Amino acid sequence: MERTANPRVKICCISSIEEAWIAIRCGASALGLVSQMPSGPGVISEELIAEIAACVPPPIATFLLTSSLDAQEIIQQVRRCRTNTVQICDRLESGSYQDIRDGLPGISIVQVIHVITEKSIEEAINVAPYVDAILLDSGNQSLLIKELGGTGRLHDWNLSAQIRKQVNVPIFLAGGLKPENVAIAVEQVAPFGLDLCSAVRNNGKLDENKLKLFFQQLNRALGRSEIKLLTPNS
Template sequence: MERTAIPRVKICCISSIQEAWTAIRCGASALGLVSHMPSGPGVISEELITKIVASVPPPIATFLLTSSQDAQEIIQQLRRCRTNTVQICDRLELGSYQDIRDALPGISIVQVIHVTTEASLEEAISVTPYVDAILLDSGNQSLVVKELGGTGRLHDWKLSAKIREQVDVPIFLAGGLKPENVAIAVKQVAPFGLDLCSAVRSNGELDENKLKLFFQQLKYCTQEFSPGFN
């Protein structure tokens, strides 16, 4: 089998400087910081997001998760929070990705696609030219109270794999990932990155032992698929 790199790992719903550093020590290369959402876990104030970001060393990607659908609102959020990446969890309806790039040239833009039907593939293909990466998640934008992530549910990884094959930007996979299924996720989808939250928490708090177990399983399964990988 073709050699496979170990996917990068983003730990989401970071709620303190301590949690940020626990994730970094265990091997996370990206942290998710959740601003206002219509539902779901991990929401913290923009003031706290700014404090956490200030404590994180430059090699680590800091993702601002936003539910805003307005490019100008997102620009203002980013200026306040000072993350180096924005994760747009809903469809952008006012303004454009280019507006964000023009205002903040150094910011990476990650668009969430909630994988539900074949229409998700079309949506992913349509936004690919304008973003730096796509994050495939298990939310539902059609509910009265939108689910924009943090559901802990799996979605159809066959469809995720099809999206990954047809777009030319990095793919992050989210939704229900845990030590027991990470090998299947890596083998089936071959994502650039993995995004997780609930599987590495106990009573809502980031659990260092669960984090270590996840990273051990990830390394093991990648070595299994790619003999000789170090």
């Protein structure tokens, strides 16, 4: 995948309509809505996910984060939550990506790859032809209690950069991103999108000042002026 000059920003672990609008006003292109997970922050009910997704205007993407391993379960979950994107945080073990496409026409499929070793590169290359994007994160599926995201940890960005160069779908970079390292992330990995959660929160709540600071540092890294903040009536 070629370098991206203008990375999108996805704010994950959105927990209310208010948080959704804070993220949108600050410049988010996508929102992450976390359903049941074995561990990690930001889990909310499917009912609340559907409520938030219904209030998000186009062209903002709404990502349902699922830990399900089964294509048919994922189809039913997305139908209940009514997001326009599904982020598969674990490996799909039953059914196929095509099953999901057939069951959810128009849905975007994002597969998470937890970057641990060079085997992660092969995993990303193998899955890329079947998905719309890959999200590189810092979890670990082999632990007794799986980590499927929200760790706040960095992984080896050299591996992420290799993946970005070797696949032909957009790459989102997640895991430990913050204002202090976003310029390095953009330069080293050049992802299509940046995904963040813990660095822009205070006691679990989305912090508008921290989010603004992140966007200021991103804009500085990209050599552009600050973006105009949006309002619900814009």
